[in-house]
Amino acid sequence: MARIWLFPDDIDTDQIVPGRYAPYMTSEAELGKYPFIEYRPEFAAKVQPGDLIVAGSNFGCGSSREYAPRALVAVGIAAIIAPSFSRIFYRNALNLGLKLFEADLVRDLSDGEHVVYDDASFTIRTGAGILHTLPQPPDWLRQTWVEGGIVSYYRKYQRLPVGGAE
Amino acid sequence: MSPVDQPTHGRTLAEQILGHAAGQDVRAGDLVIVPVDRCMTHDSLTPEIIDALHNNLGVEHVYDPERVAVIMDHVAPAASVATANAQARTRKWVREQGIRNFFEVGAGVCHQVLIEERLVLPGQVAIGSDSHATMYGAIGAFGTGMGTGDLALALASGRTWLRVPESIKVSISGRFRPYVSPKDISLYLCGLLGLDGATYQAVEFHGVDWLSLEGREVLSGMSTEIGAKAGLVVPDGVVAETYDVPGWLYADPQAQYRREIVVDLNKLGSQVAIPPEVDHIASAGDLRDVKVDQVFVGTCTNGRLEDLHALANILRGHKVAPHVRLLVIPASQRILQQAVADGTLSVLLAAGATLGTPGCGPCIGRHMGVIGAGEVCLSTANRNFRGRMGDPDASVYLASPEVAGATALRGYISDPSEL
Numbered sequence: 001m002a003r004i005w006l007f008p009d010d011i012d013t014d015q016i017v018p019g020r021y022a023p024y025m026t027s028e029a030e031l032g033k034y035p036f037i038e039y040r041p042e043f044a045a046k047v048q049p050g051d052l053i054v055a056g057s058n059f060g061c062g063s064s065r066e067y068a069p070r071a072l073v074a075v076g077i078a079a080i081i082a083p084s085f086s087r088i089f090y091r092n093a094l095n096l097g098l099k100l101f102e103a104d105l106v107r108d109l110s111d112g113e114h115v116v117y118d119d120a121s122f123t124i125r126t127g128a129g130i131l132h133t134l135p136q137p138p139d140w141l142r143q144t145w146v147e148g149g150i151v152s153y154y155r156k157y158q159r160l161p162v163g164g165a166e
Numbered sequence: 167m168s169p170v171d172q173p174t175h176g177r178t179l180a181e182q183i184l185g186h187a188a189g190q191d192v193r194a195g196d197l198v199i200v201p202v203d204r205c206m207t208h209d210s211l212t213p214e215i216i217d218a219l220h221n222n223l224g225v226e227h228v229y230d231p232e233r234v235a236v237i238m239d240h241v242a243p244a245a246s247v248a249t250a251n252a253q254a255r256t257r258k259w260v261r262e263q264g265i266r267n268f269f270e271v272g273a274g275v276c277h278q279v280l281i282e283e284r285l286v287l288p289g290q291v292a293i294g295s296d297s298h299a300t301m302y303g304a305i306g307a308f309g310t311g312m313g314t315g316d317l318a319l320a321l322a323s324g325r326t327w328l329r330v331p332e333s334i335k336v337s338i339s340g341r342f343r344p345y346v347s348p349k350d351i352s353l354y355l356c357g358l359l360g361l362d363g364a365t366y367q368a369v370e371f372h373g374v375d376w377l378s379l380e381g382r383e384v385l386s387g388m389s390t391e392i393g394a395k396a397g398l399v400v401p402d403g404v405v406a407e408t409y410d411v412p413g414w415l416y417a418d419p420q421a422q423y424r425r426e427i428v429v430d431l432n433k434l435g436s437q438v439a440i441p442p443e444v445d446h447i448a449s450a451g452d453l454r455d456v457k458v459d460q461v462f463v464g465t466c467t468n469g470r471l472e473d474l475h476a477l478a479n480i481l482r483g484h485k486v487a488p489h490v491r492l493l494v495i496p497a498s499q500r501i502l503q504q505a506v507a508d509g510t511l512s513v514l515l516a517a518g519a520t521l522g523t524p525g526c527g528p529c530i531g532r533h534m535g536v537i538g539a540g541e542v543c544l545s546t547a548n549r550n551f552r553g554r555m556g557d558p559d560a561s562v563y564l565a566s567p568e569v570a571g572a573t574a575l576r577g578y579i580s581d582p583s584e585l
């Protein structure tokens with residue numbers, strides 16, 4: 001079961017990881033201690049790999065710092081679902097393999113609720129049996145997710161997956 | 167929110183270009199991988215990109231050196247030993263990689279050079295390590311800025327991934343009143359839409375078939391200030407006359423836009439952005455109590471020949487106010503030569519202007535005219551965030567070259583139509 005972590009609109013990268021923690025985040029293990037350390041201190045302690053973040057619009061706004069999405073990858077967030085993401089956060093997340101889905105589920109799911117997230121069909125089933133189907137990613141993106149993101153995919157195959165014409 | 171499911175409709179310029187590049191029909195919201203026609207990097211970020219390419223991606227050679235352009239403009243000539251060393255490393259790498267499109271110190275601001283040298287063409291996809299790469303939209307190219315990691319991926323693979331943006335249509339009607347110019351349209355839009363008014367989206371400009379290439383460059387480049395991913399001007403008028411615009415690239419009356427905005431030039435006056443936000447806009451005539459220490463005319467936004475002409479027209483036969491430093495930096499070597507040849511430069515120098523090497527100048531506060539605590543600069547650049555041009559306690563007001571000229575003469579912010 002995946003726990004839902006609900007967040008409001010306009011969560012910025014400083015709320016995800018305040019800039020002054022950057023010097024302490026020296027390894028992936030360290031990174032995992034800091035997500036929402038001030039904004040929501042219980043998050044890092046209680047989050048489990050496979051949990052989902054469901055947020056309002058403009059998630060990840062603010063600075064371009066890559067350690068914000070990296071910290072969320074480090075704690076094993078399975079996906080973030082929000083009506084919109086900031087542009088730079090979006091690019092960083094896809095490059096790092098953090099799954100983002102553009103959908104508005106803030107009113108359909110509640111904080112702390114446990115759901116079943118299917119990482120093959122990209123669906124969420126609630127305890128009450130309601131099925132939410134997330135926007136389906138293109139094939140090339142699924143391929144990169146298997147490898148842990150666009151950068152890892154590139155490192156392994158020395159090419160980007162093909163989308164459309166050569 | 168899934169435009170793909172909607173019935174067939176027309177295509178925005180962004181959809182046309184990215185669809186052509188992807189080899190498939192695309193709609194706003196689609197995620198596509200497309201070949202990149204041009205990758206631009208500059209002195210300030212190339213070293214980081216080299217590291218990302220070789221260390222993070224494990225790639226030795228760029229995918230196609232012919233599609234790369236590297237330009238020394240941000241801190242050029244070098245202002246410190248550290249920048250000199252970083253630039254030396256970049257030059258060595260450029261030679262090793264066989265990149266022929268390399269532009270040395272003094273060639274000009276990256277975006278201006280790319281357009282002048284015809285290294286971007288209508289209908290192409292071009293990415294740059296600089297947020298104002300939206301400027302290539304002036305000639306009908308999909309230009310956008312990306313970070314070092316994305317540039318490294320594109321240099322390695324010859325491709326990039328993009329989310330096809332929705333578009334905001336800006337229809338411009340009427341003609342400029344005297345002393346009003348394209349920068350005033352851009353600043354007006356900043357005030358109207360706000361800093362994130364076009365986030366994720368492309369801005370598409372219609373109704374300017376009479377506008378110069380220079381004016382188009384202002385509109386497309388400044389689109390970045392409202393968060394736009396691209397700023398495309400319909401490639402008609404001077405662009406259609408001087409470039410081969412592909413037949414598939416046109417203003418499609420059936421295209422669907424997120425939003426439509428009309429700007430009536432007959433009602434537009436001189437605008438000024440008040441620090442520290444580009445979207446805090448006032449009329450130039452309302453800021454008479456703001457005394458300035460420096461006036462800076464230059465940058466990829468307003469350092470072109472048309473801008474120097476506008477400035478010279480105001481300054482001709484006059485001297486700038488005592489205690490005002492007027493700094494002029496042409497956006498490229500070519501512009502500098504033209505301004506010498508047609509006498510514009512003599513007019514500016516006679517009025518008391520001082521000249522800098524073509525390039526970014528003090529735009530990002532690294533060299534050649536940074537300002538100190540408590541100082542006020544009126545600049546024709548595109549950003550006025552705290553600390554952008556020097557000390558965090560300095561203030562940067564943004565305006566057109568016409569306002570810059572009037573302000574330099576009077577010593578306080580002035581509306582040129584009231585001179």
Ligand code: SF4
Nearest residue numbers: 275465466526529530
């Ligand atoms: S002139 Fe300023 S905005 Fe333009 S490319 Fe240079 S630093 Fe960037």
